[in-house]
Amino acid sequence: MKNTLSIIIPAYNEGKTIHLILDKLKAVTLIGDMQKQVIIVNDCSKDNTEEAIQHYISTNPDINIQYFKHEVNKGKGAALHTGIQKATGNYLIIQDADLEYDPEEYNLLLKPVLNGFADVVYGSRFMGGNPHRILFFWHTIGNKFLTFLSNMFTNLNLTDMETCYKLFNTQIIQSIPLKEKRFGFEPEVTAKISRVPNIRIYEVGISYYGRTYEEGKKIGWKDGFRAIYCILKYGLFKIK
Known part of the structure; x- marks a missing residue:
């Protein structure tokens, strides 16, 4: 039986671009002849996200897309919780x-996973020679500070804790109780995954085609303070 990668997509007001990312997913050929399970969780979008997704599903029956919707806006972390619970693939990756x-x-x-070395792989925007869009100085400093602070309490040496691209062994991530419903998901999952006995965590360099706030970027300075709180809560104090 073939291995399957579950691709979790939290979506909030992404009606303009959701079809583009789905086209990219459709075109990807995974190594090891791996199959794809695409799980989209619409976090009560106010635009035409739902219509765009339903149209894409109806016109692309050859791609395995499962669609779920929150009736009230709960946050990115909550959408990821739903997607993780619904995943049935051997491995799971998060895709904005x-x-x-x-x-x-x-x-x-x-x-690294298929070669038997890793259970978890983070895609780092701050290592390797791949393309990176030049955007916000303070945003980059903030990301590196949050990663440094997280590393202090997890004893990991990650370069990009806040990255979207996190790939997990599905059984492992489904066994971890996750609570943060918004952008606190990143430090929480990092802290908790670091405490799994004998866990093997790897990091690889990836590209980054960042958006401006005018183009739809959503994370802000308040989320940075929440991340610090979560690093201390789940990293320093090890709250379960």
Whole structure:
């Protein structure tokens, strides 16, 4: 039986770009002849996200897409919780609905797993020689500070804790109780995954095609303070 990669897409007001990322997913050929399970969780979007998804599903029956919808807006973390619970693939990766990350690079993350070295692989925007859009100085400093702070309490040496691209062994991530419903998901899952006995965590360099706030970027300075709180809560104090 073939291995399957579950691709979790949290979507909020992404009606303009959701079909583009789905086209990219459809075109990707995974190593090891791996199959794809695409799980989209619409977090109560206010635009035409639902219509765009339903149209794509109806016109592309050859791609395995499962669609779920929150009746109230709960946050990105909550959408990821739903997607993780619904995943049935051997492995699971998180994919934002925008175009900041390139699905063609899934194989970079899959390689250490399929070669038997890793259980979890993070895609780092701050290592390797892949293309990176030049955007916000303070945003980059903030990301590196949050990663440094997280590493202090997890004893990991990650370069990009806040990255979207995180690939997990599905059984492992489904066994971890996750609570953060918004952007606190990243430090929480990193802290908790670091405490799994004998866990093997790898990191690979990826590209980054960042968006401006005018183009739809959503994370802001308040989310940075929440991340610090979560790093202390789940990293320093080890809250379960």
